Amino acid sequence: MLLLALLCAFFFLGCSAAKTEPEADTDPVVARYRDTEIRQSLVDYEKKNQSALSGGKEVHDRDAVDQLLLNRIMLDEAERLGLSVTQEEVDAEFAAQKKNYEEFPEVRTYIDEYCKSAGITLDGYYAAIQDQLPRVILRQKLRNELGREYCAEHELEFTKVNPPEDMQRYVENYLEGLLDSYRADITYCK
Numbered sequence: 001m002l003l004l005a006l007l008c009a010f011f012f013l014g015c016s017a018a019k020t021e022p023e024a025d026t027d028p029v030v031a032r033y034r035d036t037e038i039r040q041s042l043v044d045y046e047k048k049n050q051s052a053l054s055g056g057k058e059v060h061d062r063d064a065v066d067q068l069l070l071n072r073i074m075l076d077e078a079e080r081l082g083l084s085v086t087q088e089e090v091d092a093e094f095a096a097q098k099k100n101y102e103e104f105p106e107v108r109t110y111i112d113e114y115c116k117s118a119g120i121t122l123d124g125y126y127a128a129i130q131d132q133l134p135r136v137i138l139r140q141k142l143r144n145e146l147g148r149e150y151c152a153e154h155e156l157e158f159t160k161v162n163p164p165e166d167m168q169r170y171v172e173n174y175l176e177g178l179l180d181s182y183r184a185d186i187t188y189c190k
Contacts, residue, residue, distance in 0.1 A: 027039045027040055027041045028040050028189070028190065029189050030043055030061070030065055030188070030189050030190040031065050031068075031069060031186065031187065031188050031189060031190075032186070032187040032189065033069050033072050033073065033182070033185055033186050033187075034185050036072055038065060038068050038069065040190075042068060043061055043064045043065055043068065044064075046059075046064040046065075046067060046068055047059040047060075047061070047063075047064045050063070050064060050067065052114075061190075065188070066179060069179060069186060070175065070178060070179055071135070071139065073178045073179065073181075073182045074138075074139045074142050074175065074178065075135055075138055075139065076182070077142055077178060078138045078139065078141060078142040078145075079138075081142065081145060083138060083141045083142060083145060084138070085134045085137045085138050085141070089137055090130075090133045090134055090137065093133055093137060094126075094129065094130055094133055097126075097129055098126070111125065143171055143175075144158075144160065146170070146171045146174055146175075147163060147167050147168075147170075147171050150166075150167045150170045150171070151164065151167055154166065154167075
């Protein structure tokens with residue numbers, strides 16, 4: 001749970017346009033997925049977050065764009081499978097995130113440092129989390145559903161804690177293949 005809170009700090013904000021958006025004419029569209037435009041400012045923000053999560057490794061624009069596209073495609077895939085999120089689930093996860101901040105000094109320090117480096121307040125951080133939670137939960141439900149299906153087919157026990165390696169590889173390969181599966185709906189502009 002603690003590790004989830006730490007990873008979510010970047011994931012939530014990396015998928016959000018929580019900062020003030022630059023003017024459209026100075027913030028070019030770098031990719032489109034159906035009716036969603038991905039602008040350079042969001043790519044730059046995603047690169048910063050991916051770099052922080054990877055211990056400072058350089059992240060290329062295309063990798064950040066593909067991650068942003070994948071995040072959006074996963075939502076469509078989850079909906080295609082009939083998955084949804086309730087307000088109760090969102091409220092419970094938000095309460096858990098706030099509780100982690102209050103109860104674990106290392107989480108508090110980590111999030112405070114993140115907010116400082118990102119130039120946002122704690123309230124801004126929580127607003128971004130609230131905005132992103134339904135999508136983050138839905139993407140996790142997709143991962144879980146794919147894992148359950150794989151385990152059922154291979155007579156394995158599905159578990160979220162220490163899941164079978166074969167299942168993890170299957171889920172990652174499935175998700176990586178989504179970009180190719182939805183390629184007709186993607187346009188790279190740069």
